[in-house]
Amino acid sequence: MKKPSLFYMYLTFAKVGTMTFGGGYAMLPILRKEVIASKQWITEEQMMDFYAIAQVTPGIIAINTSALIGYHLRGKAGSMAAGYGSATPSIVIITIIALFLTNLIEQPIVARMFDAIRIAVSALIVHTAFNLYTKGVKDAMGQIIFLSAFLLIVLLGVSPIWIVLASAISGIIFYPKRGKVK
Amino acid sequence: MTYLYLLLEFLKIGTFSIGGGLATLPFLYALASRYDWFDQATLIDMIAISESTPGAIGINMATYAGFTAGGIGGGILASIAMITPGILMMMIISKVLTEFKENPLIIKVFYGIRPAVAALIAYAAYEMLKVTMFENHTFSIETIHIGSVVLFFAFLLALFKTKIHPVIFIVIAAVLGIFLPL
Numbered sequence: 001m002k003k004p005s006l007f008y009m010y011l012t013f014a015k016v017g018t019m020t021f022g023g024g025y026a027m028l029p030i031l032r033k034e035v036i037a038s039k040q041w042i043t044e045e046q047m048m049d050f051y052a053i054a055q056v057t058p059g060i061i062a063i064n065t066s067a068l069i070g071y072h073l074r075g076k077a078g079s080m081a082a083g084y085g086s087a088t089p090s091i092v093i094i095t096i097i098a099l100f101l102t103n104l105i106e107q108p109i110v111a112r113m114f115d116a117i118r119i120a121v122s123a124l125i126v127h128t129a130f131n132l133y134t135k136g137v138k139d140a141m142g143q144i145i146f147l148s149a150f151l152l153i154v155l156l157g158v159s160p161i162w163i164v165l166a167s168a169i170s171g172i173i174f175y176p177k178r179g180k181v182k
Numbered sequence: 183m184t185y186l187y188l189l190l191e192f193l194k195i196g197t198f199s200i201g202g203g204l205a206t207l208p209f210l211y212a213l214a215s216r217y218d219w220f221d222q223a224t225l226i227d228m229i230a231i232s233e234s235t236p237g238a239i240g241i242n243m244a245t246y247a248g249f250t251a252g253g254i255g256g257g258i259l260a261s262i263a264m265i266t267p268g269i270l271m272m273m274i275i276s277k278v279l280t281e282f283k284e285n286p287l288i289i290k291v292f293y294g295i296r297p298a299v300a301a302l303i304a305y306a307a308y309e310m311l312k313v314t315m316f317e318n319h320t321f322s323i324e325t326i327h328i329g330s331v332v333l334f335f336a337f338l339l340a341l342f343k344t345k346i347h348p349v350i351f352i353v354i355a356a357v358l359g360i361f362l363p364l
Contacts, residue, residue: 017237058267059269060265061238067273071273071277087261118313119333119334119355125306146301153302175289
């Protein structure tokens with residue numbers, strides 16, 4: 001893989017930031033398309049690892065995920081290009097809204113638009129969840145971790161931070177001794 | 183002086199908020215009571231705007247809060263201050279990870295974490311579906327929203343069957359939302 005230029009990385013992550021509606025999870029469908037499918041900068045597994053790290057470290061999940069991908073591509077400068085790149089659209093858009101359009105979100109037509117966008121984002125996230133399950137769950141132990149993590153959050157409202165930490169410990173304890181994981 | 187306080191406060195938020203956008207909320211509430219930058223009612227508007235515009239919620243909130251406190255410069259300063267500690271931390275983590283990539287412990291940790299990440303995204307999907315498909319966010323036959331369900335499955339089918347860019351779905355949804363009462 002040829003290393004992309006810092007400016008190209010900055011632009012790519014700015015593009016991802018512009019197309020992300022919602023929190024860090026809403027970014028993943030766009031990242032998969034831009035950074036994995038079309039540019040092949042990282043693999044799907046790497047994206048999951050980076051996303052997990054971003055979950056348990058301070059800061060914004062989307063920015064931290066971008067910074068980790070950026071470092072992987074071009075070291076320190078790369079993590080800055082990616083991190084600040086994905087923040088740029090937010091800064092520009094929110095400044096414009098705060099300057100001129102504070103009443104905009106109260107318009108019924110805008111509210112209807114965002115209701116519909118949420119449906120599209122739901123479909124994107126279900127699709128991403130399905131793909132990540134296929135990539136991340138390789139054996140029975142993986143299924144157990146997936147299911148217990150899901151139930152712990154849905155039923156008991158356990159914070160994602162604890163889920164990631166507990167699953168890391170489970171990985172250390174239950175990693176298959178013989179044979180290898182695909 | 184406002185700039186200096188903004189810089190310090192948002193560096194602090196960036197360093198201590200773990201878990202993404204809404205994890206910054208308690209910090210912003212604290213700011214509302216300690217400074218006359220914005221009040222709690224404005225904060226609720228900020229959340230609505232941050233959630234319905236592109237970009238990660240955490241930075242959107244920082245830009246908006248910084249703007250209310252110190253104009254355009256304040257918005258930019260607060261956003262950069264908020265994300266920089268995370269980006270620096272990601273550089274350090276990336277460096278360590280690159281050195282220990284083949285370390286058995288790291289391999290075991292990510293073996294456990296990947297299924298949990300899939301579960302986190304599945305949970306995000308579940309939460310999104312609850313909001314978009316059901317009135318009052320409660321699961322039952324009476325509250326299900328037929329129009330949304332049809333649109334959702336149409337999007338999902340297209341996602342599995344084609345390679346259309348995710349942002350196309352968002353644009354289509356926005357247009358449908360304007361013209362069709364869903």
